[in-house]
């Protein structure tokens with residue numbers, strides 16, 4: 200029944216929820232225990248899935264909503280989940296060693312240098328890079 204499809208009562212909020220297929224995206228900020236989440240709601244229709252990858256960079260979490268009554272489409276969900284995981288923005292990235300080789304860093308003899316792989320999003324590697332700098336202080 201269409202009315203059931205488009206207007207359902209959300210008991211938690213005690214309000215009528217209107218739904219319509221997501222085209223493009225909706226963005227909303229949600230605060231949970233003082234943590235602000237910037238949430239992008241993106242459309243799940245097949246034709247829209249190719250645009251999902253444009254949302255992955257700078258994204259910390261992905262909420263994959265599964266319709267628990269739809270057994271037939273669970274296989275598609277699985278397929279899309281693994282496609283999503285294969286899409287991380289780090290796939291195919293160069294290693295620090297490759298970059299170092301390309302920049303021929305080893306030929307730099309008149310300056311101390313250090314190459315550090317890091318991720319600006321998670322902060323991984325940043326401390327190590329700075330620690331190297333502190334370890335060089337007064338070494339010359």
Ligand SMILES: Nc1nc2c(ncn2[C@@H]2O[C@H](COP(=O)(O)OP(=O)(O)OP(=O)(O)O)[C@@H](O)[C@H]2O)c(=O)[nH]1
Pocket residue numbers: 203204205206207218219220221222241242243244264
């Ligand atoms: N029973 C029930 N129906 C739901 C629930 N969530 C959504 N629906 C219904 O499922 C249909 C699709 O809901 P949407 O929230 O638009 O689904 P969606 O995944 O955002 O769809 P797209 O935006 O097209 O990707 C609507 O008819 C909703 O009323 C739920 O938790 N329980």
Ligand SMILES: [Mg+2]
Pocket residue numbers: 219220221240241242243
């Ligand atoms: Mg939607």
